[in-house]
Amino acid sequence: MVDAVLVVSYGGPRGPEDVLPFMRNATRGRGIPDERLVEVSGHYQRFGGVSPINERNAELMDALGEALRERGLDVPVVIGNRNWTPYLADTLRELAASGLRDVRVVITAAYSSYSGCRQYREDLAGALAELGEEAEGFTFTKIGPYAETDGFVGANARALVAAVRELGGAEDLPAVLFVTHSIPTAMDAASGPGGEEGTYHAQHLRVAEAVAREASAELGVEVPWELVFCSRSGAPHIPWLEPDVNDRLEELAADGVERVVTAPIGFINDHMEVVFDLDTEARETAEGLGLGYVRAATVGVDPGFVALLADAVVAGERGTIAGMPTCGASCCGSGRPGAGAPTVLDNEGVS
Numbered sequence: 001m002v003d004a005v006l007v008v009s010y011g012g013p014r015g016p017e018d019v020l021p022f023m024r025n026a027t028r029g030r031g032i033p034d035e036r037l038v039e040v041s042g043h044y045q046r047f048g049g050v051s052p053i054n055e056r057n058a059e060l061m062d063a064l065g066e067a068l069r070e071r072g073l074d075v076p077v078v079i080g081n082r083n084w085t086p087y088l089a090d091t092l093r094e095l096a097a098s099g100l101r102d103v104r105v106v107i108t109a110a111y112s113s114y115s116g117c118r119q120y121r122e123d124l125a126g127a128l129a130e131l132g133e134e135a136e137g138f139t140f141t142k143i144g145p146y147a148e149t150d151g152f153v154g155a156n157a158r159a160l161v162a163a164v165r166e167l168g169g170a171e172d173l174p175a176v177l178f179v180t181h182s183i184p185t186a187m188d189a190a191s192g193p194g195g196e197e198g199t200y201h202a203q204h205l206r207v208a209e210a211v212a213r214e215a216s217a218e219l220g221v222e223v224p225w226e227l228v229f230c231s232r233s234g235a236p237h238i239p240w241l242e243p244d245v246n247d248r249l250e251e252l253a254a255d256g257v258e259r260v261v262t263a264p265i266g267f268i269n270d271h272m273e274v275v276f277d278l279d280t281e282a283r284e285t286a287e288g289l290g291l292g293y294v295r296a297a298t299v300g301v302d303p304g305f306v307a308l309l310a311d312a313v314v315a316g317e318r319g320t321i322a323g324m325p326t327c328g329a330s331c332c333g334s335g336r337p338g339a340g341a342p343t344v345l346d347n348e349g350v351s
């Protein structure tokens with residue numbers, strides 16, 4: 001039996017007065033310098049203090065609910081966040097009060113990493129601990145990481161083809177920069193089911209390759225591509241995945257490239273990183289360099305992507321969806337020195 005679908009997400013501010021407390025939540029205990037906190041707060045304030053993430057998640061939940069009903073599963077689709085309202089613990093409390101305990105979990109992150117996989121499971125375990133006795137009887141079955149699936153790759157390929165055509169098409173082929181969130185190289189090294197080094201980075205390279213191949217077949221020409229990163233934070237002496245999208249734009253312009261498409265395969269929706277880092281900052285960089293610039297769409301509510309999530313929710317077991325790894329109990333360490341023990345992940349049911 002499935003009682004409910006729980007979308008677990010990052011959360012984001014809904015107005016100017018939310019920004020600072022949200023940023024405090026997002027950076028708590030993470031060694032983020034104050035300058036970065038102020039800088040990123042400024043990104044949010046530029047957008048009236050409103051993160052796009054809440055509205056985009058609401059759209060995804062509507063589309064997912066519809067796709068589930070088409071598959072014969074008519075259950076509530078609810079949301080709980082890590083860093084802003086509705087907080088995960090409050091949502092769990094409501095589920096418990098309604099007697100909805102067999103829960104399928106969809107995380108709004110597609111790849112294996114501490115930030116996108118294990119930390120969300122720790123959030124769930126932490127919320128359960130906060131509920132205490134009220135939490136009894138919950139079973140959580142989490143789907144994903146779902147980046148390396150046909151549904152995700154296909155939706156990104158369609159978006160890339162549209163962006164290339166918008167910028168001149170196959171005749172005037174642009175350089176393609178696939179973009180994802182930078183993470184510390186130590187977090188990358190600790191990512192994935194275990195044993196295999198650098199799963200986060202490797203998954204992105206495989207997804208980028210597959211998206212480029214599918215888009216090239218559609219366009220009838222080989223699209224040149226590379227993987228770049230955005231939204232680096234942390235102290236300067238700690239290595240993070242590189243190159244930064246803006247640095248790479250400068251190098252490409254110096255090499256005589258005239259047109260660039262950025263394709264944000266690292267984000268499932270138009271989060272702040274997309275509307276600020278790519279649509280604002282990278283666009284300004286590109287325009288300052290005289291480059292033609294188009295940003296490809298995120299998968300959003302592409303029917304193929306929504307179908308993938310709905311099929312995985314109905315199947316309930318990750319192994320049954322091709323390309324979805326079982327990123328299990330001890331996967332995706334944080335890479336922080338001394339932060340090893342996966343105690344909260346031993347929680348039964350948070351699989």
Ligand SMILES: CC1=C(CCC(=O)O)c2cc3nc(cc4[nH]c(cc5[nH]c(cc1n2)c(C)c5CCC(=O)O)c(CCC(=O)O)c4C)C(CCC(=O)O)=C3C
Pocket residue numbers: 010011012013023026027030032036037040051052053108109110113115116181182183184187231232233234266270271272273
């Ligand atoms: C891999 C990854 C994803 C993708 C997976 C997923 O989607 O979860 C992601 C998503 C997001 N990150 C987001 C926002 C922020 N991330 C921060 C900081 C960090 N992110 C990291 C990684 C990731 N982050 C890391 C390693 C840090 C350093 C601190 C730490 O080790 O945890 C900070 C602090 C300030 C800063 O340093 O930038 C903020 C405000 C939002 C909301 C955007 C919106 O409002 O639309 C979303 C969806």
Ligand SMILES: [Fe+2]
Pocket residue numbers: 181
């Ligand atoms: Fe982030």
